[in-house]
Structure formats: C-alpha cells, structure tokens
Amino acid sequence: MNEKHLNQMKNQDGFIAALDQSGGSTPKALAAYGVTEDAYSNEDEMFDLVHKMRTRIMTSPAFNSDQIIGAILFEQTMDREVEGKYTADYLSEKGIVPFLKVDKGLAEQEQGVQMMKPIHDLDETLRRANEHHIFGTKMRSVIHEANKEGIKAVVDQQFEIAKRIIEAGLVPIIEPEVNINSQDKETCEDILKEEILKHLNELSTEQHVMLKLTIPSKANLYKELIDHPNVVRVVALSGGYSREEANEKLKENDGLIASFSRALVSDLNVEQTDEEFNQNLQSAVDSIYGASVNKK
Template sequence: MNTDMMKKVCHADGFIAALDQSGGSTPKALKLYGIKDDEYEVGKPSMYDCIHKMRTRIMTSPSFNGNRIMGAILFEDTMNREINGVPTAEFLWKEKNVVPFLKVDKGLEPEKDGVQLMKPIPELNSMCDDAVAKGVFGTKMRSVINFANKEGIKAIVEQQFTYGKQIMAKGLIPILEPEVNIKSPEKAEAETLLRAELLENLKMLRDDQKLMFKLSLPDVDDLYEQLVGHPNVVRVVALSGGYSRTEANDILSRQHGVVASFSRALTEGLRDDLTNAEFDAMLDTSIEEIFQASIASGVKKELHTHK
C-alpha cells in the first residue's frame, strides 16, 4: 500500500470527486453536460468515448488538483484509459496529487426487504489485481436502502463487509457505500438501523483491517460521529444523493469529521459548449464550495490510528 496516499486520505483537507458514472448512469450525466442522445450509442464505445472526454476535461482543468481534492473515484473504463498519454490513475497521483479509487460494483439487484443489494462481483479478485498494478489506492461499491427494514439493512451491511474483506486482502482500502435513498419516507429510521449494523460489523475486524464509508447525508447531524472516530475507519465521506450542491454543502458542513464525495453536485452546471475559461471558472467555484463545506467540520483523524 502506498503510505503517501494513506497519509493524504487520512489527514489532508479536501474531498473525493466521484467521477465513476457507469453504463447505467452515463446517459443522464452526458445529457446534463449537453451531449445529445444522437451523438453516441448507449452502452457502446462511442458513449464511453464521450464520457471519457468529459472526465478528461475535468481532470485536466487547472482547478482540479490535490490542493482541494483528496481523491477521485473512477469507473473501470476510465482507469483503463489514458489522460494526456498517461494511464489515468498514474496521471491523477503523479500529475495532480489526487488519490485514485476504483468503482468495483456491477449494479443493483431488484429491491427485496426494502433494499437493493449489489449484483454478484465474480471478477472482483482480478479487478483488484488490475487496480493494484495500475497504482489505485482503494475501491468503492454501492448498494441502496429504500426503507427501514432491519433484515434488509443487515443483509446490505453484511454483503458490503464481505466484499470489503476480500478487497482489503488485496491490499486496497474499500469504500463501503450503503446509500440511504434521500427520498425514503423512513430515511431517519433507516439511518439509525444502518449505523447500528455498521458499528456491529466493525467489531469483527482485525486492527490491521482499514476501510472507509460513503454515506448519505444524515437527517440527524453528527449521526456517524462514532464511525468517524473508529480506529478501523480511515475516513467517512458523504454522497450528495440528489440534493443540490447548495443543500448538500449546507448539511455536510454540520457533520463533524465527514468530507464530501460528490458526483452530480460536483459537475452541476458544467456543459460541453462552455469555453475553457468558462468551464474552469465554473468548476473552480464548484470545487471551492464543496471544499469549504468539507473543511467546515475541522476534524481529522489522528495519525497514530493509521500507522
């Protein structure tokens, strides 16, 4: 494991940029960016060419660097491509001082017991080996909680931890993302159940097993305080989950020790037809707003926790 990356993730001010839209969410991201449906074929190389061009523009922007951005989560296709002739993960770390992560999940199962588990990931070991070879620091995988169903939430957390242990065994830091749907009529209750299950599963880890959590912005401020201070938890980051950037930043700023890992809120307002100067200025504003919300809590992990 890269100790310089670990130090940055543990202690640097900043947030994690989520640039990992997959096959299912890419058309929506491209539409918001101003790329019309007839400019590519869904699920075909032309679609991934379009989204890589968008991501390249973001990552090569002068505004996008390690001063305010701690890490970036990549889709597998992005990891396997290059930025300015350099493999993406290598470009992020060596050129931008941004820690690379890889999205490893393969989408969601249909809802059962109020939740959507991840589809099986039979190729997880080979994906992890590939990520390690390319200089990636960690992974991310998402499942969704729609209702406060105790059995469903227990199943979600167990699946996340099971895959998480497999990822840790490969020398990577997994980001577990059991997202609570912000539109859930039982959001607060679901979050309370989720916290209890996460703390219970953390008890079963060895001292040397380290992970991160990516969680929905909670209804109750500082709900995840025990996770932030837990010795097995490298960092707790928050997803924007459909909130506007203003809303997300406002809630985030009240969560001590939690930093952002935004996707839609990061790219809000960016369009293909902007001039480079306009694009960079808008991205700079977005990054600065999210950065300020992320550092507002002012709490960082102690170094001795992660020797």
C-alpha cells in the first residue's frame, strides 16, 4: 500500500472525482457531453471517444490536487495512456490518488436490492491494478427498499469481496447506494448503517476500507462510520441529485466529502472551446470542493 496516498486519503481536504462510467453507461455519458451515437460505429470507437473526453478532463488545469484528492477509473481507462503515461501514473504525478472500478454491474432486483454480479476475474484485475499503481478499488450495489434481508445481503457481499481486495494490498471503496427516489430512503439508511457497523467492528486493526454512500436524509447519520478507526474516508455519491442540490445536502454532513460523477461534468460539452471547458470545470470543482470542506 502506498503510505503517501493513504495519508492523503485520510487527511487532505478535497473530493474524489468519479470518472468510471463503464460499457453500459458510456453512451449516456457521451450523449451528455454532446457526442451522439451516430459519432461512432462500434464499441472500440465509443471507448476511444470517452477516453478522449476523460483525457480532456484530467489534463485540464481545473483538474488538480489542490481540490481533487482522488479519481475513480474504469478498467479501460486504467489500461490507456494520458500524455504518454498510463492513466494512474499520470494522476499520481499530478498528486491525485487513482482508484479502479472493479464490479461488473448490477444483478436483477431481488428482496428490494440489486447485488453485484459475480466478479469472476477479480484476482487478475487486482494483480493488474497493482501493476498500474492503483491505490484502491470501487464496487457498487443498489438498495431500493427497506428490506432487512436484502440490505444485509448487499453489505455481506460487499465486505466479503472487500477482504479479498485488502489481501491484495489495495483499499476498497464499498458503495451500497441507496436509491434517492426510494419511498423508504430514511429507513434504508438506518438499516444500512447498522449492517455496515457490524462488519466494521469485525475487521482487524490492519484492515481498512472506504465507504461511498448516498447523502443521508438525516444529517450526520453516518458520523459514527466516518469516525470509525477502520474507515479511511467516507465519500458521497450525487445519486441523481443536481450538483446544486447535492452540494447543499453534503454541506449538512460533517466529515463527508464528495465523490461525484454526473454532478461534476454536467456542464461540459465537446463543442466548448478549451477556455469555456476549463472555466465550466473549474466552477464545478470549486462548488463541490466548497461543499466538501466548508460545512454549515
């Protein structure tokens, strides 16, 4: 484990940029950027275009370690280069800690939740992540209903895989997202917190995780998780909230920082000049950093 990166994740002010849209969500991400599906004729061309978009973001002067402390990458992004360097090395040289999305997407909904699909190649992916100097990983499940058995199953699966990731020398980001439109959102979050705490309390002193959670309906609900000795950092996903709404909700939660995806890049467009692009990205970075650091 990179101790410098660990210290940065624990202690530095800032937020984590999520640049990890995978195959299924890439067309939507490109469309939001102004690149429609008629701009590419196959998957290879699509991934070339999304890497070009991500490269423009990562090389922007607005994307720097003064405010962005980490970035989550899609596997194809890890395997590609930015300005002649593998992406993780490029980010590390900028002072930004690289993470890798390792899940394979969501299973069908059962018991009010969507578990992760099996990750059959996890060991090989972790080996390659270490080769590319990745610091940590991220994996996502989704909770839709306040079903105790379902939520327990999600958290059990997350921690089971997290322990394998820890054994490989990486720090896992555990992401059991609660759907912001759930009618039982607050109850889901109460159950989720208790299930996470059970697992955290069973970890050894050497086992450390990060958590990526939906901004809770009750301010500071996750403070006990943030302060837990086995938790490096707790970050928040935007989850479909607008950037403005996500920022306002984030400000109410002490110690919680952002890990936004759509809310970070929503004002960016392929047709913008570099000056326009950089200004819009800087405005987004400034507002998300402010919400992560300046609490009410």
